[in-house]
Amino acid sequence: MEKALRWRKSSYSGDTGGECVEVAADGAAVAVRDSKRAEVACAGVTVSAWRAFVDAVNDEELR
Incomplete structure (x- = not known):
């Protein structure tokens, strides 16, 4: 059984x-x-990719 995600x-x-x-x-x-x-499928990324994305946003590298 698949574990329910907490969004x-x-x-x-x-x-x-x-x-x-x-x-x-x-x-x-x-x-x-x-x-x-x-209800539409979600995108999935690795934890390290997510951390890199959040760090880039926080460092304003994506603006």
Whole structure:
């Protein structure tokens, strides 16, 4: 049986209910999905790739 993921979104998303990126981690990978279309398949990346992405965003390397 597949383990259920616990989806989270940024606190910056507010309470408007949509247009958010949600993430869930299971230890081996990080899943990313669009909250408006949660029924559609999500993208998956390695934990190290996710950390590199978050670091790049925090360091403003993607602007």
